[in-house]
Amino acid sequence: MVLPFSKHILSQNPFLTKLPPLLTILNGHLYSHQFNPFPQKFSTSSSGHCERLSWERSTQxxxxxxxxxxxxxxxxxxxLETFHDFRRLYGYPEVQLSNQVIVQLCYSSNHVLVRKSFDLALKVVQENSGLIHVDTFTKLALSLxxxxxxxxASVILRLMLDKGFVPCMQFLSLIxxxxxxxxxxTQIVSNYLSQVCDFYSSLKDKKALFKPDTLVFNLALDACVRY
Structure with missing residues (x-):
């Protein structure tokens, strides 16, 4: 222990004043970095990268x-909102989930949600034409x-026709x-059925597509007579 009087004498010594570390000790303060000639710096870039990857994975x-x-x-x-959030960050989710979102929206009794299902289907087709199943298109057309x-509804039917598909007669009759x-x-249906006939006539293998039933044409003809 250094007495106050001795501490004063030592601090006034011209030789000791040239030793700053010693004065620091005498003043009761010790800084470890003053005695460590090899300061070490630790990089946190790798740990930060791992944390970022973990955060992204957990968010997904x-x-x-x-x-x-x-x-x-x-x-x-x-x-629908969660679907859009996921798509903005990571692209479209798995095919089954994407189709489930469209089907559930189109099954709603709310006109706004049904319309949103149509808008979503068009957007998906523009960005990834193979993501939507034919059954999903059929259910959407019927709901519309x-x-x-x-x-x-006619837009969806024509999208299916462009892909070489026509709804089965049970669903097409209901639509x-x-x-x-x-x-x-009635005008829309007449034009669509005309396109179906042209498409069917152009097929070499006509067994590859359902042949439209007469019931569908009778419904259209009966409506034409009424209007």
Missing amino acids: EILLQKLKFALRNHQSQEA ARMQMSSP VFHIVKTEIG
Whole structure:
């Protein structure tokens, strides 16, 4: 222990004043970096990269679980918003989930949500034409027809026809039945059936496509007579 008087004498010694570390000790303060001639610096770049990857992975999993939960509980609007969030960050989710979102939206009794299902389907087709199943297109066309959205329904039917598909006669009859309830719908159906006939006639293997049933044409002809 250094007495105060001795400490004063030592601090006034011209020889000792040339030794700053010693004075620091005498003043009761010790800084380790003054005595360490080899300061070490640790890089945190690798740990930060791992944390970022872990955060991204957990965010992707959270959004997927949130989307699946919304679909299971028929929370259509929540599912749509989560779907858009996931697509902006990571692209489209797996094919099954993407189709489930469209189908659940189009099964809604809300006209707005049904229209959103149509808009979503068009966007998906533009960016990834093979992502939507034919069955999903068929269900969407039927839902649009039931809502008297004749023009959007015909767009979906023509998208299917461009891919070489026509709904099975059971579904096509229902779609036509709903669309021909209006004059504009009757005109749309007539044009579509004409395109189906042209497409069928151009096929070399006509067994590859369902041949339209007479019931479908009778529905269209009956509507033409009414209007």
